[in-house]
Amino acid sequence: MKNKIDIQQNEITDFSDPCTLPCPIERGMRxxxxxxxxxxxxxxKDGPIRFNELTRKxxxxxxxxxxxxxxxxxxxxxxxxxxLSTKPxxxxxxxxxxxxxxxxxxxxxxxxxxxxxx
Amino acid sequence: MKNKIDIQQNEITDFSDPCTLPCPIERGMRxxxxxxxxxxxxxxKDGPIRFNELTRKxxxxxxxxxxxxxxxxxxxxxxxxxxLSTKPxxxxxxxxxxxxxxxxxxxxxxxxxxxxxx
DNA sequence: AAGAGTGGTTACCAAAAGTAAACTAGTTGA
DNA sequence: TCAACTAGTTTACTTTTGGTAACCACTCTT
Numbered sequence: 338m339k340n341k342i343d344i345q346q347n348e349i350t351d352f353s354d355p356c357t358l359p360c361p362i363e364r365g366m367r368x369x370x371x372x373x374x375x376x377x378x379x380x381x382k383d384g385p386i387r388f389n390e391l392t393r394k395x396x397x398x399x400x401x402x403x404x405x406x407x408x409x410x411x412x413x414x415x416x417x418x419x420x421l422s423t424k425p426x427x428x429x430x431x432x433x434x435x436x437x438x439x440x441x442x443x444x445x446x447x448x449x450x451x452x453x454x455x
Numbered sequence: 456m457k458n459k460i461d462i463q464q465n466e467i468t469d470f471s472d473p474c475t476l477p478c479p480i481e482r483g484m485r486x487x488x489x490x491x492x493x494x495x496x497x498x499x500k501d502g503p504i505r506f507n508e509l510t511r512k513x514x515x516x517x518x519x520x521x522x523x524x525x526x527x528x529x530x531x532x533x534x535x536x537x538x539l540s541t542k543p544x545x546x547x548x549x550x551x552x553x554x555x556x557x558x559x560x561x562x563x564x565x566x567x568x569x570x571x572x573x
Numbered sequence: 574a575a576g577a578g579t580g581g582t583t584a585c586c587a588a589a590a591g592t593a594a595a596c597t598a599g600t601t602g603a
Numbered sequence: 604t605c606a607a608c609t610a611g612t613t614t615a616c617t618t619t620t621g622g623t624a625a626c627c628a629c630t631c632t633t
Contacts, residue, residue, distance in 0.1 A: 361568035445560035
């Protein structure tokens, strides 16, 4: 995870960097709000999932996309990539504690979606 | 707001249309998750705001962007555009009940951001 | 009359994001 | 040996997004 820059204390205002955005909602959205990110985290909540399985669940997303998102989310410490020493080898993606902390509000988003027929 | 298509009952799977996405989290994200949308709604929660004021608050967003987002959000019934008959004329943007219903989880997102130093 | 503020619109351009399809390389079962 | 599955990577292409800057009509202040 990138270091946060305290925008109260200095004048760095590079708005292309999510960490310098003034609004915490905006900063949060840049972490969790990307295309597919929320869904991926949601699918991971019940246990590790393997790459192809995840791609199938996220119907409509290409392999490249899924892989890109997974890499980003691993860098942000939302999930972990684990290579299983099975034969043939497999890779499982597992949610981290930080990732789990985001589930609270993803659950609310899900409820909001369903309640409002979105 | 677009009509929801019941994906349980038919086989329409146009994934470019948010409404046909299988995951409610993904559908919700397409409504509220865009760049600046969350912040705009958050700034509107304490009362109507005028265009230029909003643009100034959203430091880093261009007039064009703000206007685009406002139009989208008006179409989605998240907010209302009201022309005030003052001289010179002014425009105020006001949050709707539907918009207010999203504030619950935006608040959670804000807390999550602050708790995790995002 | 000039300058600033209101709320935008427009044109142009660059960069980012997303897509399908082919390809890799190793393993396994028929 | 061949097809299929694992987890991707690469390519080539199209689409979307976003940014700057100029412009507009109107009004108010100086």
